[in-house]
Amino acid sequence: MTDSDLRQVSVIDLFSGAGGLSLGLRQAGMEIAAGIDIEESCRYAYESNIEAPFLAADVRDVTGDMLNRTWAPGHIRLLAGCAPCQPFSAYRRGADTSSEASWPLLDEFARLVSESRPELVTMENVPRIGSSAVFGRFVASLESLGYHVTWETCYGPLFGLPQHRRRLVLLASLLGPIDNPAPTNPDPAEVSVRAAISGLPRVEAGASDPSDPMHKARGLSPVNLKRIRASTPGGTWEDWPEELRAPCHRKSSGATFRNVYARMTWDDPSPTITTLAHNFGTGRFGHPEQDRAITLREAAVLQGFPTSYVFVAPGQPIYMTTVGRMIGNAVPPPIARAAGEHLLAHVRHTSVA
Template structure:
């Protein structure tokens, strides 16, 4: 008889990890996060309670009341990754409060001893002391641990994102699944967003408030019109360059003020992916940056995923942050499928 897996999602955000686990057939019973803006999208799309609480104050007793009785228990989460982000190389982040959150995850595992644990973060964390301590602590209390860097396009994600995924199990070794797609099978920007209706810069589509493009300044409108898909600001006429482009320190930053390409996965979707000037976030064809809806789709969310309550304003900064910080559902789905397959094989 097949056994159910019930999952609690720590640092759940808008539910990217939970959505992927649900797609794989797992039962997500709750999510924890400190951002109140995430409550509506998590509860609307995941249909599980959102608990606004700092993980430092979460107790074993709380978790035990949430997991489904008799199920295989999964504790999942993506501790905030800002201290380990590749965009912050050369900066000492060891004093930032997020460093301690992986330790809090470890504490809850030790106290509640779920059968399964999965954690997702940026690949750079694998070389950090705190990650090694986290992995070692799981092994010390009887978990078999597997982790690897996962390349999004190999899992069907239309985005060149890499994430470190860890699986720990007390019910037999379970390996982090590899992606099955070859380069010729990768989902592209065209596959993901070409079917959306056109919108102009500074406007919102009438039928979807998330299909909203940030307004461009007159100078940036000239710049994007001078940009070609896959090109750089080196393609522009001299009068469109900014002073930083002519300095040696800025000459190497070519993936800003740039357009995506239709027939490749997108670059990594960041918290500022709605801004033409912060990356290769120009639409391949239309003279604008990608919309919030396009960013969400490229992050792996379905087109109908709801981020704000009807009638509420759609704001670029908070929603861009929620999208950019989300776990890509495609990778989470692969992990959930691997967990479920292993549990069901043992039940046979």
């Protein structure tokens, strides 16, 4: 192959969901061969935006031979993925998750690397996975196969993401030693909720923007409408009058939950966008000034998706829970793009070395 051929990278995205990782890698200049995910509900979003096939399959049923038939012939092959991270999430607050089905999925990722031997591997997940036994096995497996492996925790705003999100990014290569991607946006002050969503049209609680069905806000009960009106950006439920406080707030254990029923701050990055970011009561997901939770579109933009990204086919109902899960579970595209650009630079460097 020529140096030009070597610079072409073909990607298979395991656990692809709605396509956040694929989008970022495509923005970096890679060719997406396919996304693989068990959730059929993600097909429309993936295929419409990424313009690549979506294979609805359980990763346990996928084989290395299937992957090798899917990558573009003659390209450098990248196996990318974000195994479901719920067992490692900080939101689990120390719960015993060892029996959950998500635990073995990173082992399945390692199996597919072993069976297909792609030149490049990238894996993204929550930082807490870095101290887990399953992650240790994953790294050891890659190293035993001859991969050079590196990983670090990436802070979203340093990569252009308007969100206080930290993600572990692992890179591995058979081509040669590789280091971690450098921040692409050294000044976190440049990314904020204001810069990301202030230009979107106003929307009332329980309503949506006629020109964008995704710009849809969940309705609020009468008491929650009073609560959000009593909330200030960056404040807590402690700002409310006593009659609006829930019984759990009056308990000593409730005093630690200050980041629920709260508004975002305009000039800071948003909190971590979860699968329930459209719900005022599940985090600091109140709009900075409008009396509602953020919309699905706002959640997607704060997660790093462009406003043109589609999640549901035209004319089909938009279910808050379904789409919220697609958004919250997605790899933030700006972090994926930085990893992709770094991998491409690595390929160019090793192809001419």
